[in-house]
Amino acid sequence: MKVRVTITLKAGVLDPQGKAIEGALRGLGFAGIDGARQGKIVDLALAETDPDKARATVADMCEKLLANTVIENYDIAVLG
Amino acid sequence: MKVRVTITLKAGVLDPQGKAIEGALRGLGFAGIDGARQGKIVDLALAETDPDKARATVADMCEKLLANTVIENYDIAVLG
Amino acid sequence: MRSAVVLFPGSNRDHDMVKALHDVTGNRPTVVWHQDATLPDVDLIVLPGGFSYGDYLRCGAIAARSPAMLDVARKAKAGVRVLGVCNGFQILTEAGLLPGALMRNAHLRFVCKEVKLRVINNATDFTRAYAKGQVIRCPVAHHDGNYFADPETLARLEDDGRVAFRYAEGTNPNGSINDIAGILNEAGNVLGMMPHPENLIEALHGGLDGRGLFESVIQAVAA
Amino acid sequence: MFQNDIDITPDLIARHGLKPDEYERILRLIGKKPTLTELGIFSAMWNEHCSYKSSKKWLKTLPTKGDKVVIGPGENAGVIDIGDGDVAIFKMESHNHPSYIEPYQGATTGVGGILRDVFTMGARPIAAMNSLSFGEPDHPKTRHLVAGVVAGVGGYGNSFGVPTVGGEVRFHARYNGNCLVNAFALGIARRDGIFLSEAKGVGLPVVYLGAKTGRDGVGGATMASAEFDDTIEEKRPTVQVGDPFTEKRLLEACLELMKTGAVVAIQDMGAAGLTCSAVEMGAKGNLGIRLDLDRVPQREEDMTPYEMMLSESQERMLMVLEPSKEKEAEAVFRKWELDFAVCGETTDDLRFRIIWQGKEVADLPIKELGDEAPEYDRPWVEPRKAAPLAADAIPAVNDVGAALIRLIGAPDQASRAWVYEQYDCLVQGNSAQIPGGDAGVVRVEGTQKALAMSADVTPRYCDADPFEGGKQAVAESWRNVTAVGGDPIALTDNLNFGNPEKPEAMGQFVRALQGIAEACRALDFPIVSGNVSLYNETNGEGILPSPTIVGVGLLPDVTRMATIAFKADGDEVILVGGHGSHLGQSVYLRDLHGREEGTPPPVDLALEKKNGDFVRGLIASGRVATCHDLSDGGLGVALAEMAMAGRRGVRVELGSRVPQVAVFAEDQARYLIAVKPGEAAAILADAARAGVSAERIGTVGGDAVDFGAAGKASVADLKAAYDGWFPAFMSGKA
Numbered sequence A, B: 001m002k003v004r005v006t007i008t009l010k011a012g013v014l015d016p017q018g019k020a021i022e023g024a025l026r027g028l029g030f031a032g033i034d035g036a037r038q039g040k041i042v043d044l045a046l047a048e049t050d051p052d053k054a055r056a057t058v059a060d061m062c063e064k065l066l067a068n069t070v071i072e073n074y075d076i077a078v079l080g
Numbered sequence C: 001m002r003s004a005v006v007l008f009p010g011s012n013r014d015h016d017m018v019k020a021l022h023d024v025t026g027n028r029p030t031v032v033w034h035q036d037a038t039l040p041d042v043d044l045i046v047l048p049g050g051f052s053y054g055d056y057l058r059c060g061a062i063a064a065r066s067p068a069m070l071d072v073a074r075k076a077k078a079g080v081r082v083l084g085v086c087n088g089f090q091i092l093t094e095a096g097l098l099p100g101a102l103m104r105n106a107h108l109r110f111v112c113k114e115v116k117l118r119v120i121n122n123a124t125d126f127t128r129a130y131a132k133g134q135v136i137r138c139p140v141a142h143h144d145g146n147y148f149a150d151p152e153t154l155a156r157l158e159d160d161g162r163v164a165f166r167y168a169e170g171t172n173p174n175g176s177i178n179d180i181a182g183i184l185n186e187a188g189n190v191l192g193m194m195p196h197p198e199n200l201i202e203a204l205h206g207g208l209d210g211r212g213l214f215e216s217v218i219q220a221v222a223a
Numbered sequence D: 001m002f003q004n005d006i007d008i009t010p011d012l013i014a015r016h017g018l019k020p021d022e023y024e025r026i027l028r029l030i031g032k033k034p035t036l037t038e039l040g041i042f043s044a045m046w047n048e049h050c051s052y053k054s055s056k057k058w059l060k061t062l063p064t065k066g067d068k069v070v071i072g073p074g075e076n077a078g079v080i081d082i083g084d085g086d087v088a089i090f091k092m093e094s095h096n097h098p099s100y101i102e103p104y105q106g107a108t109t110g111v112g113g114i115l116r117d118v119f120t121m122g123a124r125p126i127a128a129m130n131s132l133s134f135g136e137p138d139h140p141k142t143r144h145l146v147a148g149v150v151a152g153v154g155g156y157g158n159s160f161g162v163p164t165v166g167g168e169v170r171f172h173a174r175y176n177g178n179c180l181v182n183a184f185a186l187g188i189a190r191r192d193g194i195f196l197s198e199a200k201g202v203g204l205p206v207v208y209l210g211a212k213t214g215r216d217g218v219g220g221a222t223m224a225s226a227e228f229d230d231t232i233e234e235k236r237p238t239v240q241v242g243d244p245f246t247e248k249r250l251l252e253a254c255l256e257l258m259k260t261g262a263v264v265a266i267q268d269m270g271a272a273g274l275t276c277s278a279v280e281m282g283a284k285g286n287l288g289i290r291l292d293l294d295r296v297p298q299r300e301e302d303m304t305p306y307e308m309m310l311s312e313s314q315e316r317m318l319m320v321l322e323p324s325k326e327k328e329a330e331a332v333f334r335k336w337e338l339d340f341a342v343c344g345e346t347t348d349d350l351r352f353r354i355i356w357q358g359k360e361v362a363d364l365p366i367k368e369l370g371d372e373a374p375e376y377d378r379p380w381v382e383p384r385k386a387a388p389l390a391a392d393a394i395p396a397v398n399d400v401g402a403a404l405i406r407l408i409g410a411p412d413q414a415s416r417a418w419v420y421e422q423y424d425c426l427v428q429g430n431s432a433q434i435p436g437g438d439a440g441v442v443r444v445e446g447t448q449k450a451l452a453m454s455a456d457v458t459p460r461y462c463d464a465d466p467f468e469g470g471k472q473a474v475a476e477s478w479r480n481v482t483a484v485g486g487d488p489i490a491l492t493d494n495l496n497f498g499n500p501e502k503p504e505a506m507g508q509f510v511r512a513l514q515g516i517a518e519a520c521r522a523l524d525f526p527i528v529s530g531n532v533s534l535y536n537e538t539n540g541e542g543i544l545p546s547p548t549i550v551g552v553g554l555l556p557d558v559t560r561m562a563t564i565a566f567k568a569d570g571d572e573v574i575l576v577g578g579h580g581s582h583l584g585q586s587v588y589l590r591d592l593h594g595r596e597e598g599t600p601p602p603v604d605l606a607l608e609k610k611n612g613d614f615v616r617g618l619i620a621s622g623r624v625a626t627c628h629d630l631s632d633g634g635l636g637v638a639l640a641e642m643a644m645a646g647r648r649g650v651r652v653e654l655g656s657r658v659p660q661v662a663v664f665a666e667d668q669a670r671y672l673i674a675v676k677p678g679e680a681a682a683i684l685a686d687a688a689r690a691g692v693s694a695e696r697i698g699t700v701g702g703d704a705v706d707f708g709a710a711g712k713a714s715v716a717d718l719k720a721a722y723d724g725w726f727p728a729f730m731s732g733k734a
């Protein structure tokens, strides 16, 4: 079972990388950019075949390691 | 217009981060993990309102800056 | 004074820290492997700098979940002094022993250079050998030292005197909020800081300003 | 389905970078038609990068012996004796081609490779340096390459935990299509604790250590030996990714293991990984090697034997193990969470046999593979030399102060702080001199002694006269080591040149090498290791000939060390080696007048030695703590650097000399020293007795570098220009 975890910074959390990306894109001549935020994904291949169980396990992984919930949100997508 | 760029390592490219994540999850007692690969996302807010144009601009951004196409693939999703 | 240094895979200033503790305190610290579930009883536990687990996922994140860190948390709660320098600071925030987070430097580059630090609170076990407001020299060497905390947390840190050091004289090297270089936990027995006092303790280093931190702990232990 | 027995067509041979006559030679040596795996193995062993087939003839002419040389060229790195049973182990290596294609990863894997060379021999790396050459600043690729390479060098070394204590960065249009990334590492070991690659003993386990094998860099060594053209984009997928975290664990695990007596022989996997390392171990030890690829830890599925033998996955080692210690060895590697697999054994049949899926896919004579690579005596011609500059062709400036400010803010002279602040120069706590001075200095822990090292070459000199340029590169690195108080012991080189199949480029190589050899002999400064990078050419245009030298020396007492900063007002400034007169190929002509002309300054090696020995003696006796050698930009640039480092000015008397000549001439064998007031006279007298030209030229003080009537530059203005250029350039403002 393949599961994708998407980890994004919470609103209000400083995002130096996002800001730098925005600046760099402007520097390259791209106009009309109102903001850029960066985030991470972790793609997991799991032996688990039950989507609900997989989701629950991955949520546990996020709480325990994958996301720093002080500054990050996470989202879990079971890709099948 | 919100656009999400998802950047993943090409197949076969070494992913030390993914490996470390996999090892750490195992260390925390999670079983049945067949692999972990990490990637990045960039969320862009664009003034552009035409989805096709937005997609084309972002593809250009990916080629020029956001992705390192030597080792990475990118995928563009227009979120509306 | 007895101390222990926790060694994680990828730590690389463990050696510098061991040497500094040995030089200043006269006792060689015990080096504890991250897989050891129990640390010895000591006056000071140190989490050294480096790139534990390659800084992969997030700096300090994987190390913060190691068996040794569970005991560090227990001992910290019981009042044992814990110092985290650089990667050690990152590990402390990831472990929830200190608030906030260390983000990528604002200019996105690794930075190694000397900065100035102002001692904001000298009424702590880590800073009592310095004068309040004293400006000391200290090197930094990090990629992710840009301290961030939400406004409430920040207000609490500031109001409770939990900012130990601030970058001074325009030398903030990483964009840290309020020029924060080092913070304390609520009880004052856990200090996390990005700069490396262990790299400024002998003539070879061109200055001795870092010794005060270790001397402070010696004084605190003796008191 | 992998087809090992395929038709070996001329096209296939060519795609393996082998010439038809080389293929004929293979047929003669092995007496049969090679399998695909065997062809791959030969292509890896016989490309320029691994076999040194164009350069070997000439490398043999270099002086490599000396009192303090423990191991010269031929091992993973050179070894010198530094007293008390300690040795220093060091080498330099290029990662030019990969860095041009993928600057970050190319640079990281370059640094990773050189660190591995050093710790494979049992040494803990204690210092790193790098020499970087980029295209002209306004070339569209340059900024991207600088940003990526510098981040990569730092990204690897910082994480690994080795201080980067020096290096060089230059810009020139001739590197537009080929940047140079040369990485140096130095480690410390005990003399009786050096490990070599020569296998000993039959039937011993061959063990695979470190990271898993993937398809990374398949064909990479072949790429490193190919000239670039417009198909460069297609060559990209061969770039590998570095993992400093794994390398750091590999270091700790290897050093831990070496202490147990388990290691019979060890070899890191660099270019052409398993192939080169296994062949080297066997061929050196007069033993065969049998490898079972099914036991090799693999990262990817369905890898063919061809891919596995050519993979350049990083952070891997091969080792011959003392069988009784196998369990102990495995435990060490498991503790550090690294792969450990017995994947073969040594044999007595001198064959290199590869087993895959139970079948033998290669069976080659190991000695022939290792030792019988073709060796060429490539035709060469005396390279073109620049014509001397007519004395009346030297343009004047009105104000040497203003000229100095422009020069110090030019791309090649401006501060490199933007670069070296991205490198951790302090980790390990033994750094006595960090980037910004003449040489990096690192204390040998637990002692008072220290090692000094400096990376140098002046490619524009080498282009104008390869022989003199070769001499100059060695002399400058010797001089920089001397200027901090180090006693130069030995050097490593990285010979970066163009296409050796062109007689002109080959001529540059030959003549530069002759110059290097002559300087090494005259200065008693042997070469203990090195690397050759040829084919640095894009669309037919070669780089400037760039033989990078890193000289290493010993300071017996680190408290007797000189730095470049002026220390106190009133100190007297002495010029050792006399005023200059030579402006050919100077940065004065190039950067202020747009002229790359003239012959480079000649290097008088006897004078170099005499002046250097005198200066070193002054530092060693504690009489001098401020010293700087004169190089690019001559007296003026040296004074400016000393003033900026000390944050104080200097007043200099030029007398009736032609100002721009006295201030900017780049004559060699010269130093500036500063001494406490009143101490100059005695030093001048000593100099006279030693037959060394020395002259008191000024006094420290004020807030400007002040040449009296010829002009002056305030330290603040100099510093603004010096500090400003690099950050402005990188942010797109210069």
Ligand SMILES: Nc1ncnc2c1ncn2[C@@H]1O[C@H](COP(=O)(O)OP(=O)(O)O)[C@@H](O)[C@H]1O
Pocket: D129, D130, D131, D132, D164, D165, D166, D167, D168, D169, D416, D419, D420, D423, D434, D435, D436, D437, D438, D439, D440, D455, D456, D480, D631, D632
């Ligand atoms: N790539 C680099 N990495 C680290 N330090 C560097 C690098 N490039 C230049 N430096 C440092 O900047 C200073 C000036 O360099 P350079 O002008 O080449 O010195 P020199 O003229 O003494 O050879 C030196 O201290 C050198 O070590």
Ligand SMILES: [Mg+2]
Pocket: D437, D438, D439, D480, D628, D629, D631
């Ligand atoms: Mg110099």
